[in-house]
Amino acid sequence: EHEIISLITRACIALRIETERVCSYITEEFRGEFLNVAFRLILHPAWLCYAAIGPSCGKPPDIFPYWNVTIPGNKPVKQPLIRPKDGLPTLKVVQFSDVHVDFQYKTGGKKDCGEPLCCREGYTLDDAGYWGSLNANCDIPLRTFENALNFTREQLKPDLIFWTGDIPAHDVWNQSRDAQLEHIQVTADLLSRYFPDTLVYPSLGNHESSPVDSFPPPGITPSEHLSNSWLNKFVEKVWSRWLPPESLPTIGYAGYYAVQYSEKLRIISLNTQYCDNLNFWLYLNNTDPGNMLQWLVTELSWAERADVRVIILGHIPTGRSDCLKAFSWNYYKIIDRFEATVVGQYMGHTHQDHFALQFSEESDHHPTSFQFISPSVTTYSNLRPSIRVYTLDGNYKKSTYRPLKTETYLLDLNRANEKNETVWEMEYDSVSAYNLTWLTPETMYQLYHRFKDDRAFFYKTYFQYKFHLQPNNPCNDSCYNNNLCEMITGRSGDPSICQNLSLKEQEMYFEKNKMC
Numbered sequence: 001e002h003e004i005i006s007l008i009t010r011a012c013i014a015l016r017i018e019t020e021r022v023c024s025y026i027t028e029e030f031r032g033e034f035l036n037v038a039f040r041l042i043l044h045p046a047w048l049c050y051a052a053i054g055p056s057c058g059k060p061p062d063i064f065p066y067w068n069v070t071i072p073g074n075k076p077v078k079q080p081l082i083r084p085k086d087g088l089p090t091l092k093v094v095q096f097s098d099v100h101v102d103f104q105y106k107t108g109g110k111k112d113c114g115e116p117l118c119c120r121e122g123y124t125l126d127d128a129g130y131w132g133s134l135n136a137n138c139d140i141p142l143r144t145f146e147n148a149l150n151f152t153r154e155q156l157k158p159d160l161i162f163w164t165g166d167i168p169a170h171d172v173w174n175q176s177r178d179a180q181l182e183h184i185q186v187t188a189d190l191l192s193r194y195f196p197d198t199l200v201y202p203s204l205g206n207h208e209s210s211p212v213d214s215f216p217p218p219g220i221t222p223s224e225h226l227s228n229s230w231l232n233k234f235v236e237k238v239w240s241r242w243l244p245p246e247s248l249p250t251i252g253y254a255g256y257y258a259v260q261y262s263e264k265l266r267i268i269s270l271n272t273q274y275c276d277n278l279n280f281w282l283y284l285n286n287t288d289p290g291n292m293l294q295w296l297v298t299e300l301s302w303a304e305r306a307d308v309r310v311i312i313l314g315h316i317p318t319g320r321s322d323c324l325k326a327f328s329w330n331y332y333k334i335i336d337r338f339e340a341t342v343v344g345q346y347m348g349h350t351h352q353d354h355f356a357l358q359f360s361e362e363s364d365h366h367p368t369s370f371q372f373i374s375p376s377v378t379t380y381s382n383l384r385p386s387i388r389v390y391t392l393d394g395n396y397k398k399s400t401y402r403p404l405k406t407e408t409y410l411l412d413l414n415r416a417n418e419k420n421e422t423v424w425e426m427e428y429d430s431v432s433a434y435n436l437t438w439l440t441p442e443t444m445y446q447l448y449h450r451f452k453d454d455r456a457f458f459y460k461t462y463f464q465y466k467f468h469l470q471p472n473n474p475c476n477d478s479c480y481n482n483n484l485c486e487m488i489t490g491r492s493g494d495p496s497i498c499q500n501l502s503l504k505e506q507e508m509y510f511e512k513n514k515m516c
Helices: 004-014 020-030 031-042 045-053 142-158 178-195 229-239 248-252 289-305 325-337 414-419 430-436 443-451 455-467 479-488 503-512
Strands: 090-096 159-162 197-204 257-262 267-271 309-313 344-346 354-359 367-373 384-391 403-411 426-431
Touching: 020 031, 031 414, 090 142, 090 479, 142 178, 142 384, 142 403, 142 426, 142 503, 178 197, 178 229, 197 267, 197 426, 229 248, 248 257, 267 289, 289 309, 289 325, 289 443, 325 367, 354 384, 403 430, 414 443, 426 455, 430 455, 430 479, 443 479, 455 479
Parallel strands: 090 159, 159 197, 267 309, 309 344, 344 367
Antiparallel strands: 090 384, 257 267, 354 367, 384 403, 403 426
């Protein structure tokens, strides 16, 4: 084992993949996971037979075979959605996603340090700002997250909070389980301090584990030490301040849960790391990890019978190339079957502000749902700290719980660093920017067609908001087509979605624009 890790380290250094320090640390970080997965794949009887004898011995095993969850039939007939009347009660929801707090952030720290995460060591003039840094691979200090919480409490006054994962910093080469748990504990305590009477509904992000992306499904690891019980059991305890006892067992088991918010609204939080293509444990077995999708079908079937609406929370958007195809396609089919029950999906992970539509497999291919993909609180990389706000229809009898409006708030980071004045300003809202007074699959599909038919409108609104850009940032034909494609890509690995782009081109674009 030592020789293998040493060889990988030397190759990392020689190929200049990262600095010598990062290469040395990251190979040790992934040592247990990599060696266990690699050896078990190599020593699989089918692999050994194929390697020793060749094709006459049969094919090597498919690492990512397709699989299916069982979905009931008798889908209800689609009913037209009618916008609620003005003046009915509403719920204000705030989403915090991809906080990535860096406990080692240093004001004046070097912004261009040559490593994946900077603003930590070294001092040069006009480098890392007190509240955070743009134009650099830097996360935010804890005080910036706390300032976001204070602004949210004093100005936004939410009824509930969605917290969709990725709490620790991007120092993925030098993390420990204890440090990850400390990040979770400290940030959860801050949320409780600022919002003692507000319910918070969290989801796990791919950065919560150590190593990053390491989320072995229950029963797959050869020892308890390599399992994820250390993380699942910890968040079960931390999240219990917001969740009832009946929601906790599935968290301790595999990091997902369901909770009844009101008589007619249920919230489901998924562990989307079970579709993460960088979760190497899935190379051993990726068939419905943790039985989560079959459990989701059971939950949605109950909700449908009880006439209860469901909101789904998660971290990794299920239509992106970093979500494994079999998981993505099964999830897509589940949403199609229960389109009348699922009234909202709220994700993060990319750090950008965008959405992704999903469509029916019926002959008319009508839009069934869509995922909000929230911008990040962290600046990583070259993004202004963001807070997303939703106004939902509810809470009253016959509420739809569908979103009526979104708002995005940004921290003026230059002003904060130069004058020590923290001002969160509204970047845009969906009513004034898009003239949308409620956000359904149909209205979002209409918005997509507006972007497709009016490139100038796309450029001055969606494209600017996605990256918090200043005017005059370019978007060429490839950029424009890829962004349009991304809006209608609700499942991964599907070359039929964007006929004007090859699947390879789509995946290259998504790889370039994802945050892992």
